[in-house]
Amino acid sequence: MNIDSIQNGFVIDHIQAGKGMDLYHFLELDKLDMPVAMIMGAFSRKTGKKDIIKIDGEVDINIDAIGYVDPGATVTIIKNGQIVEKRKIEEPEILTDVIYCKNPRCITSTEQEIRHVFRLTDKSRHEYRCIYCDARG
Amino acid sequence: MANLINILDLSVEEIDRLMDLADDIMADPEKYNESCKHKILATLFFEPSTRTRLSFESAMLSLGGEVLGFSEAASSSSAKGESVADTITVVSGYSDIIAMRHPKEGAPVIGAEHALVPIINAGDGGHYHPTQTLADLLTIRHELGRMSGLKIGVCGDLKFGRTVHSLIEAMSRYDDNEFYLISPEELKLPGFVKNEYIIDKNIPYKETGSLEDCIGELDILYMTRVQRERFFNEEDYLRLRDCFILTEEKMKDAREDMIVMHPLPRVNEIQTAVDKDKRACYFKQTVYGKYMRMALILKLLEVEV
Structure with a gap:
């Protein structure tokens, strides 16, 4: 499967080998009504092996969620068979409704219609904390 | 605002x-x-x-x-x-x-x-x-005349005791303070507080399960209550409640210029006999x-x- 074969869609490339399925589930790609290809253990000049996900169709992809699971990944956006943008993903400073606070004592467990917001508190530890109760994500 | x-x-x-x-x-x-x-x-x-x-x-x-x-x-x-x-x-x-x-x-x-x-x-x-912590800080400054170079013992429920976490956060910002973390195993200071405010800042600290072992070294003894409402399980609460009680006897080993603090309310972790000791500052704290x-x-x- 080549990038060229996608008319309108996304390629998530340079995913750390082994993390492709995590990302697939995290982004809930199994729920999409469009072709999704998962390539695992593809050759990578940089890291030896990598995973790649190709999505053949227009859909809103949560870039923050990709940054949370694998900040080293890249996203290529394809429109009308052409690459229109290639984005290097970084760990987002703020995650909104990507992960959910599991602390039963947190106000997010009772307050109506509240968004679950986490802040990157320690980049070296890849640590996110709930902005309300400080629980780790 | x-x-x-x-x-x-x-x-x-x-x-x-x-x-x-x-x-x-x-x-x-x-x-x-x-x-x-x-x-x-x-x-x-x-x-x-x-x-x-x-x-x-x-x-x-x-x-x-x-x-x-x-x-x-x-x-x-x-x-x-x-x-x-x-x-x-x-x-x-x-x-x-x-x-x-x-x-x-x-x-x-x-x-x-x-x-x-x-x-x-x-x-x-x-x-x-935070306003409890502000009260604590003013107590320390008034009673000891300084915010730095202090040996601070925190005793009791260090796991759920929010006043202890805030006190450690606040006092870790002043120079040359040391912490003595005195608690039962089940109620030890959470790792994230210890890492962020003590270990990462290279602040000397000692963890111990015995108040008697270190009371003589302290400038401040901050006692806390083992709170019923922080436990899901009544059995655990009852077992740990009485672990660390400050008595007149233990106060004999403390320094003359040490101060005893407590966020109150007290249940039984400080014997009422200690109240008349001039080092008892918990009512002044209020x-x-x-x-x-x-x-x-x-x-x-x-x-x-």
């Missing part, structure tokens, strides 16, 4: 200025007794805490202001299912400043997002209680707390006297 959610919202310099203001109020209370005239403090206590609420109300009344509010969730609209956001939005139309206590962690953050007036966190579950709350209200309302 300024709020106080966490003690770390205040810089060391801001805390020092607040303590200076509290000192000035203590020295000449009459100078301030009309400084908040026509201002209203709302005390929204979604969880009962008589002491903290009365301290806030006394502080505002002593500044010439007025107070309104509720003392438990059952007498507020939250009993009907109203969100914190809506309650705060409504009450901020009736008051100039809000002190709120809520059993859920992070509730005051929501308050601050929706309020049109300053919000003071008067305790959010087992999370933060007085210092009122003056710090007065200083804080003046600061957040931007009242100059």
Whole structure:
């Protein structure tokens, strides 16, 4: 499967080998009504092996969620068979409704219609904390 | 608009200025007794805490202001299912400043997002209680005359004891302090507090399960209550409640200039016989707390006297 074969869609490339399925589930790609290809253990000049996900169709992809699971990944956006943008993903400073606070004592467990917001508190530890109760994500 | 959610919202310099203001109020209370005239403090206590609420109300009344509010969730609209956001939005139309206590962690953050007036966190579950910490800091400065170079023992429930976490966070910002973490295994200081405020800052510390072993080295002994409401299991509570009790006997090994602090209420972790010891400062803490709350209200309302 080549990038060229996608008319309108996304390629998530340079995913750390082994993390492709995590990302697939995290982004809930199994729920999409469009072709999704998962390539695992593809050759990578940089890291030896990598995973790649190709999505053949227009859909809103949560870039923050990709940054949370694998900040080293890249996203290529394809429109009308052409690459229109290639984005290097970084760990987002703020995650909104990507992960959910599991602390039963947190106000997010009772307050109506509240968004679950986490802040990157320690980049070296890849640590996110709930902005309300400080629980780790 | 300024709020106080966490003690770390205040810089060391801001805390020092607040303590200076509290000192000035203590020295000449009459100078301030009309400084908040026509201002209203709302005390929204979604969880009962008589002491903290009365301290806030006394502080505002002593500044010439007025107070309104509720003392438990059952007498507020939250009993009907109203969100914190809506309650705060409504009450901020009736008051100039809000002190709120809520059993859920992070509730005051929501308050601050929706309020049109300053919000003071008067305790959010087992999370933060910054005005208690302000009271603690003023107590230390007044009683010991310094904030640095202190050996600080914290004893009891270090796991759920939010006042301990905040005290460690605050005192770790002053130079040359050392911590003695005295608790049973089950109630040890959580790793994230220890890592962020002690280990990462290269602050010397000692963890021990014995108060007797270290009481003689301390400048400050900060006792805490093992709180029933922090346990899911009654059996665990009963087993750990009596672990660390300060007695007259143990005080014999303490230094003459050590101070004993406690956020109160006390259950049985400090014998009442210790109350008459001149080193017992826990009742003075409540007085210092009122003056710090007065200083804080003046600061957040931007009242100059």
